[in-house]
Amino acid sequence: MKAVSQDIQDLSIKSLESTLNKLSNAYTSMTEKGSNTTLVLKRRNAVKIGLESLKDVWNESGFFYDEETILTSKDILQGVIPSIEKQIAKVKEGSSQKTINERRLTALKLAIESLENRLEG
Helix, strand or coil: CCCCCHHHHHHHHHHHHHHHHHHHHHHHHHHHHCCCCHHHHHHHHHHHHHHHHHHHHHHCCCCCCCHHHHHHHHHHHHHHHHHHHHHHHHCCCCCHHHHHHHHHHHHHHHHHHHHHHHHHC
């Protein structure tokens, strides 16, 4: 995995933790309303696995998932990237929303890279 600064590592972990929290809250809210939670649950689990992969690469925290789970998570995360890129294109330069989405995009790309490395290794 390519080397990234401690700053990028910290921001990426915070971004994925925030995304995981938002997806967990959305899942709870949707469950209470009786909505279909399949997509939110898949994304939440994929973000969790991507986050754990990065934490393990950077902080040796332990990572215990099988190849199929890693592959599924990587594919789901890759599927989220186009929508984030569209959001970035729509928002004003210098806005907090643009910053948040740029950090989220960086974090997701790093998580995908770390998962790909696990599949190759």
